[in-house]
Each structure stands twice: as C-alpha cells, then as structure tokens.
Amino acid sequence: MPELPDVAVYVERLRALTVGQPLEKIRIASVFVLRTFAPSPREIEGATVEAVERLGKRIVIGVTGDRWIVIHLMIAGRLRWKPRGAPVPGKVGLGAFDFPTGTLIFTEASPKKRASLHLVAGRAGLAEFDRGGLDVSGASVGDFAARLTSERHTVKRALTDPTLFDGIGNAYSDEILHAAKLSPFRMTSAMTAQEIVTLHRACIDTLETWTQRMRAEVGDGFPDKVTAFRPEMAVHGKYGQPCPVCGTAVQRIVYADNEANYCPTCQTEGRLLADRALSRLLKEDWPRSLEELEDRRRPAGTAPTPAKPAPAETAKVAKPAKAAKAPKSRGTRAEPAVPEVGADAGNTAPARGLGRKPRPR
Numbered sequence: 001m002p003e004l005p006d007v008a009v010y011v012e013r014l015r016a017l018t019v020g021q022p023l024e025k026i027r028i029a030s031v032f033v034l035r036t037f038a039p040s041p042r043e044i045e046g047a048t049v050e051a052v053e054r055l056g057k058r059i060v061i062g063v064t065g066d067r068w069i070v071i072h073l074m075i076a077g078r079l080r081w082k083p084r085g086a087p088v089p090g091k092v093g094l095g096a097f098d099f100p101t102g103t104l105i106f107t108e109a110s111p112k113k114r115a116s117l118h119l120v121a122g123r124a125g126l127a128e129f130d131r132g133g134l135d136v137s138g139a140s141v142g143d144f145a146a147r148l149t150s151e152r153h154t155v156k157r158a159l160t161d162p163t164l165f166d167g168i169g170n171a172y173s174d175e176i177l178h179a180a181k182l183s184p185f186r187m188t189s190a191m192t193a194q195e196i197v198t199l200h201r202a203c204i205d206t207l208e209t210w211t212q213r214m215r216a217e218v219g220d221g222f223p224d225k226v227t228a229f230r231p232e233m234a235v236h237g238k239y240g241q242p243c244p245v246c247g248t249a250v251q252r253i254v255y256a257d258n259e260a261n262y263c264p265t266c267q268t269e270g271r272l273l274a275d276r277a278l279s280r281l282l283k284e285d286w287p288r289s290l291e292e293l294e295d296r297r298r299p300a301g302t303a304p305t306p307a308k309p310a311p312a313e314t315a316k317v318a319k320p321a322k323a324a325k326a327p328k329s330r331g332t333r334a335e336p337a338v339p340e341v342g343a344d345a346g347n348t349a350p351a352r353g354l355g356r357k358p359r360p361r
C-alpha cells in the first residue's frame with residue numbers, strides 16, 4: 001500500500017503537473033472505482049485544478065467550484081502520468097483524467113478492486129475521508145506520546161491505525177520499529193518514556209529519509225515505481241535475509257492481511273515471537289482486514305473502543321527463517337513472548353489524553 005512517502009511524492013508531482021490546468025475529461029473504465037453519484041464526472045469536466053493535497057493515504061485534487069476528487073490507492077492502486085489521451089490499460093485500468101499537459105492514469109493490479117474514487121462537493125465533504133491520524137512529522141513528543149498511549153495496542157498496530165497516525169502502513173511501520181529497535185508486539189501501554197522518544201524520532205527520520213529518497217528518484221518526472229518492497233529497506237519484505245545492522249536473519253509474522261518483519265537481535269532481545277500468547281494477542285489486537293483498519297473511524301470525544309474479538313482463527317505464524325549469520329551470544333531459538341505480551345494484560349485502556357485537533361489546511 002502506498003504510504004506517506006509515496007503519497008507525498010505523488011501529490012508534489014501532481015501539483016506541479018496539474019495546478020492551473022483544466023481537467024478536460026474524466027474517463028471511468030471500471031464500474032467498481034467510482035463510489036459517488038454526485039457530482040458526476042461530467043459536472044467536474046472543464047474545471048481547473050486549484051490544489052492537490054494529501055489526506056492520510058488519500059490523494060485529493062481540488063478543482064474550481066469547491067469540488068474535490070478523492071483517490072484512495074489502497075494496496076495495489078497506482079497512478080501513472082502519460083501523454084495526453086493515452087488509453088486506459090484494459091485489465092488493470094480504473095480510469096483516466098485528461099489535462100492539456102498529459103493524462104493521469106489510475107490502475108489497480110489486483111482483482112480485489114479495493115482502490116476507490118470519490119467526487120465530492122464542498123471541502124466539508126472531505127471530513128468523511130479524514131481518519132484523524134496525527135501527522136508525526138509536525139508533532140511534538142508530547143502529542144505523539146498522548147496519541148500512542150490513547151489506546152492499548154501493540155505498537156505495530158498503533159502505528160498503522162489511520163485514526164491514530166497519518167500515512168503509516170505495513171512497510172514503513174516495519175522500518176520505523178527496526179530503526180527504533182522495538183518489538184512490533186510491544187504494548188503501547190508498557191512503553192517507557194525513553195522508548196517513546198526514540199520511536200517518535202524514528203518515525204520522523206524514517207518517513208523523511210524515504211520521502212527525500214523518492215523525491216530525488218522521481219525528480220521532475222512521475223513516481224511510476226511505487227512499491228512496498230524496496231532493496232534499501234532493512235526488514236520489510238526481507239524475510240530470511242540478513243539484518244543490515246547485525247546480520248541476523250529477518251523474521252516474519254503474518255496475520256490476516258497484516259505482516260510484521262523484524263530482526264530478533266535488534267528488536268526482541270533474540271526472541272522469536274511465535275507462540276500461543278502471540279496468536280491470541282494478534283486475534284485481539286488486529287482487525288481482520290486492511291479495509292477494516294483503513295475504514296476505522298472514531299468520532300471525536302468518544303472513549304477508545306476496546307478491541308473487538310475476531311472470529312476464531314489461528315494466526316499464521318511464519319516458520320522461523322534460518323539465521324544468515326546467527327550471533328553466538330543471542331541465539332534465535334524460540335522463547336515465549338509472554339513477558340512482553342502478558343505483563344500488563346489486566347490493565348484497562350488508558351483514558352484518551354488528546355482531543356482531536358483540527359487538521360491544518
């Protein structure tokens with residue numbers, strides 16, 4: 001799923017290519033993609049692009065008359081910039097937006113049809129798409145800590161929850177947690193002040209480094225190689241490969257649509273997280289699907305909701321990968337993850353410490 005660095009660079013390039021240009025034509029190629037009836041694509045055609053913004057993981061294009069195009073790429077959705085009038089590719093094409101300067105093609109390389117397009121009249125209508133996640137790059141440690149501990153979750157789950165944090169998904173949460181040397185399954189309620197400071201810094205540094213890297217790669221072109229799997233990543237998509245810091249084989253846990261990749265030596269004191277306590281924890285802590293997580297919303301002022309028990313299903317815990325260069329002192333033999341999981345299992349969720357702040361426009 002394109003995350004903050006990918007979406008930020010899409011937005012920057014779209015802004016450069018389309019602001020001030022008339023949107024000549026909207027071509028809808030898939031019956032699944034357009035999720036709204038009014039305004040219609042015909043009504044928006046001819047309007048001039050005034051703004052391109054990021055709203056969490058969504059891309060928002062504003063045109064004259066206070067009308068908005070909301071694009072959510074979900075997992076397999078991508079955008080491409082082609083010469084004006086380029087055809088929409090048959091199998092993966094969802095639609096196209098034609099400008100005098102070129103054509104924006106919207107594709108989804110998946111039969112699941114999760115990517116979406118909404119046309120909205122009035123900026124107020126955008127509130128429906130704002131999950132309210134905190135943009136970590138501009139947040140103080142205090143705001144970050146309040147948000148992180150406002151609900152009791154594993155830290156991996158908290159980082160990827162769009163109602164808590166903005167623009168972080170499976171890939172960058174793996175990279176952030178590796179940089180912070182934190183277990184993905186550490187409970188937010190059990191984190192020390194120092195761990196929270198370290199995590200805050202790791203979020204900012206990781207997202208900024210990747211945004212700059214993509215920006216440099218794309219230059220004045222268009223991001224057409226957006227992928228969650230990049231050779232420069234430390235642990236995400238690197239199951240079985242050596243950790244770039246210590247050489248230990250990267251481990252992986254897969255549950256429903258979610259995946260955590262981690263280095264046992266750097267992040268879990270050598271423990272492999274693969275036991276029944278972990279399976280139980282995942283069932284309690286993780287939504288069943290990415291859509292469920294992406295669509296999650298919590299009205300302002302309400303108390304955090306306790307995690308819903310998921311239907312009975314065993315977490316698929318990946319078989320441990322063989323250590324590429326196992327360190328002698330800290331073996332990778334499986335040990336119970338219980339101390340981390342169960343230490344404060346009886347705690348109730350802490351009161352929400354931070355009111356929903358209006359997003360700066």
Ligand SMILES: [Zn+2]
Binds near residue numbers: 245248263264267
């Ligand atoms: Zn390591």
